[in-house]
Amino acid sequence: MTAPSARRRWLLLAVVSAGLLLITLDNSILYAALPTLTQELGASSSEGLWIINAYPVVMAGLLLGSGTLGDRVGHRRMFLIGLVVFGAASLAAAFSATPETLIAARALLAVGAAAMMPATLALIRITFEDERERNVAIAIWGTLAIVGSALGPIISGLLLQSFWWGSVFLINVPVVVAAIVATLVLAPPNVADPGRKWDLPSSLLALVALVGLVIAIK
Numbered sequence: 001m002t003a004p005s006a007r008r009r010w011l012l013l014a015v016v017s018a019g020l021l022l023i024t025l026d027n028s029i030l031y032a033a034l035p036t037l038t039q040e041l042g043a044s045s046s047e048g049l050w051i052i053n054a055y056p057v058v059m060a061g062l063l064l065g066s067g068t069l070g071d072r073v074g075h076r077r078m079f080l081i082g083l084v085v086f087g088a089a090s091l092a093a094a095f096s097a098t099p100e101t102l103i104a105a106r107a108l109l110a111v112g113a114a115a116m117m118p119a120t121l122a123l124i125r126i127t128f129e130d131e132r133e134r135n136v137a138i139a140i141w142g143t144l145a146i147v148g149s150a151l152g153p154i155i156s157g158l159l160l161q162s163f164w165w166g167s168v169f170l171i172n173v174p175v176v177v178a179a180i181v182a183t184l185v186l187a188p189p190n191v192a193d194p195g196r197k198w199d200l201p202s203s204l205l206a207l208v209a210l211v212g213l214v215i216a217i218k
Helices: 006-028 030-041 045-073 075-094 099-127 131-160 172-186 200-217
Strands: none
Touching: 006 030, 006 045, 006 075, 006 099, 006 131, 006 172, 030 045, 030 099, 030 131, 045 075, 045 099, 075 099, 075 172, 099 131
């Protein structure tokens, strides 16, 4: 497989970085919006905690096996699947009518994020064959992860000045659509390894353990 052109490589980095930015953004974007949405949905304090925690807890539990699953089905396909799930979950979260549906939508967002996150780094590794370029690309990737977490509350506060609380989720959708189209055009061909074992029981056990830990703490 020939290496992608320089322009194509850096454009793909922008695409996977946009995916990572969405992942980290959604980890902190509700900090400013939580008082508004809990009031409008009539959520209890416990439900408010789960609206916040469902996303990082489910994502952390699924990350263990999602990288291996990406090796098995191909990281390009895994990234696309994650984008589709993330976009659909964003729509569901934006138009949630009850705390329970919002919690479920946040958990589904985490499933999409867990599918995307290892794939973003894997696609960088596959695309950037030159070690120096790869190191620069990974540094940019890591910086954007930090930026996304910092921008979450700021973007949320700005959106809430003019729009309803669902806008903090709806903002994901156009980015997801653009990323899907760009990935189909720019990403290298999907390389799958069907023989690679995926330890589903361990992933589920890790998820159950994390949820149990959060319940015990809260």
